[in-house]
Every structure is written in structure tokens, then in C-alpha cells.
Amino acid sequence: MLIEDEKIYPDCSVEIRIVDVGGLTKPQLSQKLDQHSILLNKYGKQLLNDERFIVSNTKQSLQTVELTVRQLGFSDGATTLQLFRRANELGLDCCPVELGPYLRLQYLDQPEIVSTHISEERKAPSGSITIASEALTEDIDFPKGFYLRRINDEFWLRGYLADHLHVWSPHDRFIFCRAQLLLYEDQEDVLKGKE
Template sequence: MLIEDEKVYPDCAVEIRIVDVGGLTKPELIHKLDQHSISLNKYGEQLLNDERFIVSSTKQSLQTVELTVRQLGFSDGATTFQLFRRANDLGLECCPVELGPYLRMQYLDQPEICSTNISEGNKAPSGSITIASEALTEDNEFPKGFYLRRINDKLWLRGYLADDLHIWSPHDRFIFCRSQLFIA
């Protein structure tokens, strides 16, 4: 359901970041994550180590926008396809998959938001921010992308599984790219 009476993007407050991406080989990128004490779950490791995860040798700066599913106009939640289509209609783009590790290393002051619920149903984990990116494969057993989270004061870059029927909660947070600024 599309919200008519609540503020949606671009008429709402959003977090905008400039993220430098690229310029490192995959082993260098993994080493930098380790230097920053970034933890990975098994899906995050699977994504990073997959041959389809391509890193750019060219450094570029991307402007990202962080917003909720609700701020995209979905008060009852939406599928990934619906979110990406709506974001595209609003002038936002999916991020390159490699943005996840770079954003994680640059966003070190992510707040920790704890939840007492062990199972949160179809809601992403509390305090997490999902990077909106095209899946590397349609295989539902392979991670669809990355999300960022701080747990017990430890920074995480985590991969996640979701099928096409998954409904994201109105409070789930996503990062989209606004536009490519320049190549450095």
C-alpha cells in the first residue's frame, strides 16, 4: 500500500553519505576489513569470496541515501522488487555490491540498537541497514547482499538470504545510491 498522507522520499529527512568505493584488489579489501576489526557472518564471507563479487580497480565516490521502507511509501512493507522499482521511480539506484564493505569501513559510528525479540519475523535485525544491490544470482540459497550492524559494540558486515516473496517491514532501513559523483 502506498502512503498518501505521510512524508516519503524525497520530501522526508534522510541520511546522505559520500562513500569512496574501489581501487583495492579483493585480497586488499578483505585485509582492510580485518584491519578495521570488521566481523563477517558466513553469508558475508560467501559473498566476498565468490568469483561473481567483482571489485573495481577504479576509485569512485558514490552518494548514498539511507531511508526506510516506509519512506519509500510502503506503510505495510514491500518485496525487494517493489522497493527497488519504487526507488528507481524516485531517481535512486541500486548500489554496486562492493559498496557494502567500503561503507562498513567508513561508517564506524553506527549506533547499536538492541532488541529483546529473538525472532523478529520478516523484519531485518534491529539496527541493521541493508545495502540495496542487485543479487549476484537468483539462487535463494546464496546471499542476496550485505547489511551493516553493530552488535555488542562490534561492527559487522553480514550477508543475508531472502526470496522474492520476502516482505520487508516498514521500519527496515536501506541504502540506495543517488548518483555517481566523480571518478578519483
């Protein structure tokens, strides 16, 4: 198991999901979250209600990859900028911020992991999965994105604050999107065969 944890993407075991995104208005999306008893913290509500949080009218399917900071090659942790750069070099993209609510609605078998550590300084909350997305603003008091968590059998869509100096722990988990080129690779092969 330790050896597997030391492998770097794409040579490591990762969780891949297809997530359907788009097609709902903001009020419809909020209503769906309510219908599924999804809880939001104050930062999650702030993100969802902000005018810069844009929803797509068009439905699309995104392929996501869940991996740890260590699986991106950072055994001592890394800043958000370092993580995003490395992921990009490996063919992964940041997710649209809109992915957060849709992934929360579709990922209802998230395990509940409760930490026994009293202090988790410089570490994301235990059992959480942060969705890698570009910040909507540089304002340090505005949430940078969403993370998913299951606590006491309740599902949360939470927003978080982190400045550019924050170092993520090697065990922190992130969701990235596969680059569109990789997402449609099989379709391109089919098209080439028809030419």
C-alpha cells in the same frame, strides 16, 4: 516524529553519505576489513569470496541515501522488487555490491540498537541497514547482498538470504545510491555556465 516518519522520499529526512569505493584488490579489501576488526557472518564471507563479486580498480565517490521502507511509500512493507522499482522511480539506484565492505569501513559510528522483541519475524535484525544491490545470482541459497550491523560494540558486514516473496517491514532501513545524474548535477551546472 510520527508525521516525519510518514513523509515520503524526497520530502523526508534522510541520512546522506559520500562513500569512496574502489581501488583495492579483493585480498587488500579483506585485509582492510581484518585490520579494522570488521566481523563477517558465513554469508558475508561467501559473498566476498565469490568470483562474481567484482572489485573496481578505479576509485570513485558514491552518494548514498539511507531510508526506511515506509519512506519509500510502503506503510505495510514491500518485497525487494517493489522497493527497488519505487526507489528507481524516485531517482535512486541499487548500489554496487562492492559498496558493502567500503561503507562498513567508513561508517564506524553506526548506533547499536538492541531490540527487546523476542520475535522479529519478517523484519531485518534490529539496528541493521541493508545495502540495496542487485543479486549476483538467482540461486535462492546464495546471499542476496550485505547488511551492516553493530552488536556488542563490534562492527559486522553480514550477508543475508531473502527470496522474491520476502516482505520487508516498513521500519527496515536501506541504503540506495543517488542516480549518477543527480550525483553530478552541480558539475553539469558549472559546465553549462562555461559554454
